[in-house]
Amino acid sequence: MKYGKVAIVGRPNTGKSTLINAIMNQKVSITSPLPQTTRRAQTVLFSDDRGKILFTDTPGLIGKVVDLMSKRVNEEIPRELAKTDLAVAVVDISRPKNEEENKVLGLLRKINTKKILVYNKIDQAVGPANHFPDYNYLEDEFDKTVMVSGLKSKNVKTLVNLIFELLPQKENRGVMKEIEAMSSEVRPLTAMGAREYISEIIREKAYLFLREEIPYTINVKVKEVVDKKKLIYIKAEIITSADRYKKMIIGTGGKKIREIGYNARKELELMSARKVFLDLTVVVDTHWMEGE
Template structure:
């Protein structure tokens, strides 16, 4: 924590239906990849922080799991519980929407959730780069319920600076929550888990990603044979049943090898050193039961 100053400081939570681009926006705001992004819904499963520090102040963005309508599983209940929790103790609510898709039940659920918070709200119409956004005007018609309504493209960066300025304008002054230079609260272990999870979403179909989680068992600094630094990681993909285990492993182990290779590549580029990723696929029918839903 730094000394109290006249700088702005506070929390802005990103909420919205699943797949609207909250995590892509978090990465664009911070300017580096913190959150995993995939074309599949329900990618984000935890709330975490991306920090933007400027001379005028600091915004701590909180990414949240998207709201979605699906079979009520323990996992879904856990994710929605995390969104409600994330709305506590924040300064600004950023409601992210995708005007290329019809306003549906999931959006109405978020509208209700957001309507009940007392903090200032900003409506963000994302995906401004898309040529067809038929529901743009329907969202703009709701702008009166928000302190600001802004159009951005998390993909190209358009409008992202304007969003930072709008939020800064709504924050109180106070001590910074993170030291200058720190961009997230995500631990190395959490990040490794997320990178592997992203590759599962990208490389397996249909329901497979939704029955899977990743457990990191060991992270060790080692050396390659020629004395270069090597990060050894032992991790397991847990899935709820045998059929999904077989799909994750693939013929002759090909699928899990591809997931591992893609994750290893991303980790090596980010860490700028060799990574050995020992990845297995295990059946654990109870992993979801251990999640908190209260």
């Protein structure tokens, strides 16, 4: 049996969270067409008869740091890499390479664990959209490479096989402790508390229905979760940084916020197999990005 920690890294939007969901065969991390969807490193436990792996989905490494949030995000990745037994770098071969990849590689060079290069989105990388030649010269910096589609679950098993193959045969006490703690959680597949999970689902739906720049200005806070027997009552706030954003999030006659709330509720009901009442409001806090 092998036990270890694996960090998934890459620039924003390469499909890291989608890949984690495919590996786990269920949704554990939110995804969206917009870059910078994942804001915090998030660890999940994978286990089968070969061993147990703690996978960490990290936020995409940002090329140009423009605010406190992106600074925080970029600081988190080297921290996660320092703790890892194996690193998986995800590149999106349907897009040309850019300097963000170099930044990721720079960080990977500093650690001496085994490394796997994942070429993702092979389903989309056809014809002129195939930028494989942009990336393949990176191969000699990696122990193995694999082509996958996280979205279509193509070759994901091969990736997991490679990970087990390359994981060092050692029993790291810290990792064992972490695995034990996660195995005994009520929600064993996500390291986050329920409130954090709920807020992530709401944020995902907000991303889905609000395009362009608004998502970067929002945060979601779950204020109350009460089990009222017949249903679970959830009170949550979408926090945004300006009045004009608040108006856009609410939409004409409340259409947008209803759409966001409806879709979040549906998903929460599906995952909890319970009826959910979601009380969702929008508040303005000009300083939320600096807080916490």
